[in-house]
Amino acid sequence: MTEHPSLLAVEGICKSFIGFKALDSVDFAVRPGEIHALLGENGAGKSTLIKVLTGVHQPDSGVIKIDGQPVSVRDTQHAQNLGIGTVYQEVNLLPDMSVADNLFIGRQPMRFGFVNRKLMEKSARELLTQYDLHLDVSSDLSRYSVAVQQLVAIARAVDMSGRVLILDEPTASLDRHETEILFAILRKLRSRGLGIVFITHFLDQVYEICDRVTVLRNGKLAGSALTTELPKIELVSLMLGRTLAVATHNTRRDRPAPEIRQFSFKGLGRSRSIAPFDLDIGEGEVVGMAGLLGSGRTETAKVLFGIDAADTGQIHIDGDPVLIRTPQDAVACGFGLCPEDRKSDGIIGDLSVRENICLALQAHRGWFNRLSTHEQTVLADKFVKAFDIRTTDIEKPVKFLSGGNQQKVILARWLATNPRLLILDEPTRGIDVGAHAEIIALIHQLCDDGMALLVISSEIDEIVAYSSRVVVLRDRAHRGEISGDDIVPANIMRMIAAEPERASA
Amino acid sequence: MNTRLLPLYATLLICIIAYAVCVFQFPMMFSTRVAGNLLTDNAFLGIAAVGMTFVILSGGIDLSVGSVIAFTGVLLAVLITHYGIHPLIAFAIALVITTAFGASMGAVIHYLEVPAFIVTLAGMFLARGMCFVMTTDSIPVNHQFYTYLQGLYYLLPGGGRLTFIGCLMLLIFAFGIVMAHFSKFGSYIYAVGGNRTSAELMGVPVAKTTIGIYAMSGFLSGLAGIVFSLYTSAGYSLAAVGVELDTIAAVVIGGTLLTGGVGYVAGTFIGVIIQGIIQTYIVFDGTLSSWWTKIVVGILLFSFIALQRLLVLLSSKRTATLTKP
Numbered sequence: 129m130t131e132h133p134s135l136l137a138v139e140g141i142c143k144s145f146i147g148f149k150a151l152d153s154v155d156f157a158v159r160p161g162e163i164h165a166l167l168g169e170n171g172a173g174k175s176t177l178i179k180v181l182t183g184v185h186q187p188d189s190g191v192i193k194i195d196g197q198p199v200s201v202r203d204t205q206h207a208q209n210l211g212i213g214t215v216y217q218e219v220n221l222l223p224d225m226s227v228a229d230n231l232f233i234g235r236q237p238m239r240f241g242f243v244n245r246k247l248m249e250k251s252a253r254e255l256l257t258q259y260d261l262h263l264d265v266s267s268d269l270s271r272y273s274v275a276v277q278q279l280v281a282i283a284r285a286v287d288m289s290g291r292v293l294i295l296d297e298p299t300a301s302l303d304r305h306e307t308e309i310l311f312a313i314l315r316k317l318r319s320r321g322l323g324i325v326f327i328t329h330f331l332d333q334v335y336e337i338c339d340r341v342t343v344l345r346n347g348k349l350a351g352s353a354l355t356t357e358l359p360k361i362e363l364v365s366l367m368l369g370r371t372l373a374v375a376t377h378n379t380r381r382d383r384p385a386p387e388i389r390q391f392s393f394k395g396l397g398r399s400r401s402i403a404p405f406d407l408d409i410g411e412g413e414v415v416g417m418a419g420l421l422g423s424g425r426t427e428t429a430k431v432l433f434g435i436d437a438a439d440t441g442q443i444h445i446d447g448d449p450v451l452i453r454t455p456q457d458a459v460a461c462g463f464g465l466c467p468e469d470r471k472s473d474g475i476i477g478d479l480s481v482r483e484n485i486c487l488a489l490q491a492h493r494g495w496f497n498r499l500s501t502h503e504q505t506v507l508a509d510k511f512v513k514a515f516d517i518r519t520t521d522i523e524k525p526v527k528f529l530s531g532g533n534q535q536k537v538i539l540a541r542w543l544a545t546n547p548r549l550l551i552l553d554e555p556t557r558g559i560d561v562g563a564h565a566e567i568i569a570l571i572h573q574l575c576d577d578g579m580a581l582l583v584i585s586s587e588i589d590e591i592v593a594y595s596s597r598v599v600v601l602r603d604r605a606h607r608g609e610i611s612g613d614d615i616v617p618a619n620i621m622r623m624i625a626a627e628p629e630r631a632s633a
Numbered sequence: 634m635n636t637r638l639l640p641l642y643a644t645l646l647i648c649i650i651a652y653a654v655c656v657f658q659f660p661m662m663f664s665t666r667v668a669g670n671l672l673t674d675n676a677f678l679g680i681a682a683v684g685m686t687f688v689i690l691s692g693g694i695d696l697s698v699g700s701v702i703a704f705t706g707v708l709l710a711v712l713i714t715h716y717g718i719h720p721l722i723a724f725a726i727a728l729v730i731t732t733a734f735g736a737s738m739g740a741v742i743h744y745l746e747v748p749a750f751i752v753t754l755a756g757m758f759l760a761r762g763m764c765f766v767m768t769t770d771s772i773p774v775n776h777q778f779y780t781y782l783q784g785l786y787y788l789l790p791g792g793g794r795l796t797f798i799g800c801l802m803l804l805i806f807a808f809g810i811v812m813a814h815f816s817k818f819g820s821y822i823y824a825v826g827g828n829r830t831s832a833e834l835m836g837v838p839v840a841k842t843t844i845g846i847y848a849m850s851g852f853l854s855g856l857a858g859i860v861f862s863l864y865t866s867a868g869y870s871l872a873a874v875g876v877e878l879d880t881i882a883a884v885v886i887g888g889t890l891l892t893g894g895v896g897y898v899a900g901t902f903i904g905v906i907i908q909g910i911i912q913t914y915i916v917f918d919g920t921l922s923s924w925w926t927k928i929v930v931g932i933l934l935f936s937f938i939a940l941q942r943l944l945v946l947l948s949s950k951r952t953a954t955l956t957k958p
Contacts, residue, residue: 205836220834222827224637224894225820233824234836242815268637284835 133196135160135323136181136212136292141190143176150176152347153190158292158323163314165334165355166327167367168344169421169586174327177344178294181325182214183207194291213285214294221281223270228252230269231284259283259313275306279313286317293317294325299333300422311337329422330603331360331625343367360625367420368588368621389413391549391580393432396441402427403605404440409549409580414571416595417584418620424604425584426468429553432582433465434458459492461549464542466535468553468584474538477527481519482508484526484537489544511540515570532563539570549580556590568594588617600624639944640888640937641900647933648903651910659917665793667913672799675909677702677861677873679802679902682880683809684853686901687846689884690813692826692893693749695850697738697756698857699876701731703869704760705858710772710868713779720778728855734760735851739844753847757877764870771869774862782863798860805853809898822846826893882930883908886937907933 137157143150151173158164168174179185181192183201191198194210201207207214221230228249229236237247252265259279269277278298285293295314299307314324314337326338334341335355342352343366351366389410397404402424409415419425430436434452443450445461452458458465467474475484486504493499499507508522515536519529526537535555542550552571556564571594575581585591591598597611600623608623656663672679681698688695705727712723738756742749785797813819821842824832833839857876862868883904889896911929915921 204834208836214834216834220828220831222824222831222835222894224827225823229820229824230835233820233832234838236817236820238817242811243817243820245815288836 134158134193135195137193137196138177138181138187139191139193141177141180141192142188143180143185144188150347151180151187154344154347154349156342156349156352158325159340160291160321160323161318162339163318163324163326163337165338165341166325166344167329167334167341167363168350169367172344173347174344175296176347178214178296178325178327181207181294182212208288211289211291212294213289213292215278215281215285215296215298217297217300221269221277221284223277224268226266227256227263227269227272227280228265230280231255231265231287235288255283255287256280260309273306275302275309278302278306278310282310282313286322290322292323292325294327296327297329298326299328299330307333329420331363331420332603334363335360361621364420364621364625368586368624390446392444394442394444396431396438396443398427398431398436398439401436401604402431405606407432407582407599407606409582411548411578411580412575413596414575414581414583414594416591416598416615417582417601418586418588418591418598419601419624421586422604423601423624424606425586425601426553427604428601428606429465429467429551429582429584432458432551433463435465459488459545462547463549463551464488464545464547465551466538466542466553466555468557475526475534478525480523481512481517481526481529481537482522485511485540485544488541492545507544508540511536511544515540516566530563532567535563535567536570539567543574547579549582550574551582551584553584554586555583556585556587564590588620591620592617602626637895640940641897641903643937643940644886644888644900644903644907648907648910651907651914655910655914655917659914662913662917665789665791667793669789669793669795669799671906671909671913672802673794673796673864674912675905676796676798676802677857677864678876678879678883678908679905680805680860681854681857681876682883682901682905683805683898684850684857685877685880686809686884686887686889686896686898687813687822688749688850689881689889689891690826690893690896691822691843691846692829693742693843693846694753694881695735695738695756695847695854696750696753696877697734697760698850698854698880699873699878700757700760700764701734701851701854702858702861702873702876703871704764705731705855706862706865706872707764707767707772707868707870709859709862710774711767713774713776714772720776720782724859727859728852731855731858732848732852735854736844736848738851739847742847743840743843749847761870767870768868769870771867773867775866779863779866783866798863801856801860805856806898806902809901813898818842818845823894826895828894879908879930882934886930886933888937888941890941891938 134157139155140153141151142153154173154177156177166174166177176185180187181201183203183206192201193199199210201210222233225233231252232248237244237251249265256263256265261276261279263272263276269280282293298310302310318324328334338355340352340354341358341363343350343363345367389408391409393407395404395406405428417425417428427436431438434454434457437453443452450461452461482504485508486499489507490499505522511517512519512522517533517536517540519533526534529537555567568590571581571583583591583594592615595615597609598615598620599606600608600610600620602624607626610619681702685695685698708727708730709720709723712718712726713720734756738752741747742752782797786794789795813822821837824835824837825839825842829839861873865872884901885891886907887897887900887902887904889900908926908930911926912923915923915925
């Protein structure tokens with residue numbers, strides 16, 4: 129297969145957004161008749177690469193080649209004309225229009241200046257028959273399941289472009305059977321000589337269907353290899369890598385386990401989100417949560433915090449049963465959560481540092497018991513000093529702070545309410561190395577102060593550095609727990625990469 | 634059954650019931666005279682509502698409609714009465730200006746990414762202000778061509794008159810229906826209203842479509858202004874205040890989703906007729922205040938918005954539980 133020239137290749141692609149390098153001289157090539165997996169954690173640069181390939185973004189430097197000829201992709205339509213078809217993660221179709229419209233919009237067959245519906249629907253039926261889909265093409269797309277919509281999107285992309293097909297997480301919302309159907313079609317398309325780029329976070333699927341793997345990490349190419357030559361454990365280490373320069377020595381795991389663990393979650397779960405799990409956390413303990421993207425890390429945090437109410441299970445705090453159905457319930461129980469995406473879920477960019485810090489405490493006290501400006505200033509000053517939040521002024525809008533300092537503001541917000549259990553989802557993502565170490569020091573300090581912490585991270589070295597225990601997740605379920613001296617990166621990676629218990633069908 | 638059609642059926646049912654109630658109380662209302670007048674009296678509203686249907690289908694709004702109607706009326710009056718220009722030429726001038734006006738609002742909405750509400754609100758003030766720049770008086774239009782057009786009608790059996798402007802409205806509705814369902818532009822409008830991002834990724838020319846939609850709304854508002862001018866034989870700066878809201882009401886009562894992407898031009902026609910029937914009823918009754926039209930329209934609007942929300946919720950629930958094909 130290697131002797132084939134590349135169908136689509138990028139060389140030395142760089143792309144920066146304000147103050148951060150999303151792609152740093154990345155090379156990537158797709159050959160005809162191969163399914164090429166593109167892997168990486170959130171923020172690794174996958175989406176940016178796809179957007180460069182499809183003309184949504186223009187690269188700062190580097191070349192895109194099709195059949196060895198350099199091209200510049202102007203926009204999505206140009207990409208389609210060049211033969212690059214894309215199916216985005218959220219099926220980007222028009223659910224309120226008919227299946228035929230969805231397949232042919234923008235290129236409907238015309239007769240006498242009008243759309244020739246009859247011909248369009250006939251062509252739509254013929255097109256879908258190739259995919260063994262027999263739909264009523266005149267009815268609305270929204271009548272069909274997500275899987276069928278996905279296939280319709282693929283049919284459209286292949287019919288329009290027909291050379292390279294890019295699939296962004298196509299299986300994220302499909303069940304096993306639907307995934308099988310999709311894979312059968314992908315194999316058929318591969319044998320027709322298409323180059324397929326397959327983005328996923330399900331490693332099993334990579335080994336099931338892909339010929340070649342390319343891994344991105346922090347905007348850089350981490351590695352590329354034939355699937356058959358890359359053991360899973362190496363793939364995992366490529367993805368998670370080692371980014372922390374100095375792993376601080378962890379003394380926490382040498383301490384004896386606390387006798388009583390105040391927070392106990394039994395059989396908590398939510399269908400289609402996270403399998404039921406047990407989790408106990410004691411005060412003065414840091415529980416690390418390791419797993420790949422989509423393994424159920426964030427889902428666990430959401431269930432614990434009541435953002436997605438659990439379907440099953442009980443929660444006990446200090447031995448008393450409590451019910452958490454909403455984030456308000458969780459806050460009332462003394463929980464705090466720093467969400468994964470601080471830009472959209474965490475900070476309120478236009479409010480000042482002071483206002484952001486005081487938000488949660490104000491909400492906690494109720495709107496009628498207003499914090500006076502003086503109290504707010506004192507509080508904000510205290511945290512700005514304690515955490516060394518670098519800002520010229522506590523009245524400065526938070527959006528002007530660096531990522532690390534924004535993260536500290538969110539931490540301060542929750543700490544102002546004196547939580548007993550603090551859940552941190554990817555607290556160090558997208559912040560520089562210095563701030564990184566400070567956040568980790570802060571986690572240690574909070575833990576020493578007797579707080580219970582649950583920290584989710586995709587950086588294994590970091591988890592190793594602060595955890596008392598580590599829970600490993602895979603395929604939307606908690607798969608095991610490591611404690612004491614077993615907490616070493618190799619063990620965690622082995623658990624993440626372990627074969628699924630169920631035989632893959 | 635297609636839940637999409639449910640609001641349309643509901644509108645049709647309400648229209649028939651309303652008419653039946655009217656006829657039951659005032660048997661005189663069951664005549665071609667009333668039917669003919671219904672079309673004539675609401676001709677300008679209907680024509681503007683076709684434009685509004687497309688705007689709302691695309692997920693936008695056009696608040697400038699009423700002002701553009703008044704602007705056209707005043708412009709025609711000034712051109713014909715003060716400058717002695719032939720009405721046909723004046724019509725052409727008015728349509729060119731209103732179409733360009735609509736297109737530029739569309740361009741601002743698309744390229745500057747300003748919400749349609751704000752842009753067309755500015756357009757509304759601008760057009761209304763331009764009326765007062767031209768004149769503050771009510772200018773009558775006395776031209777033999779006007780008299781000729783006003784005298785054009787087809788005598789229906791039973792003595793009703795299908796007037797020129799009534800026919801024009803029916804024609805525009807027919808044109809609107811054909812365009813919505815049988816032209817590329819029509820499918821683009823639904824696509825942009827359904828999901829703008831998707832439409833863009835699927836290669837729909839969003840810029841052209843958006844500008845086209847507002848240009849068309851401008852054109853149809855201009856045409857409605859011409860019809861209004863023929864209907865009243867005058868141009869007055871304060872005419873047609875709030876007509877845009879009546880057209881929005883007609884569109885929503887006609888079953889078009891305010892969020893865009895779903896709806897029918899034919900529904901808007903029924904929406905216009907329902908408003909006309911209520912007004913006719915009030916005229917027949919003679920004791921009711923004409924504000925009752927607004928009250929009934931308000932109640933209808935509320936119930937239709939509630940109905941739409943309900944249907945959207947039901948259909949999303951159904952999709953969620955839908956199994957494999």
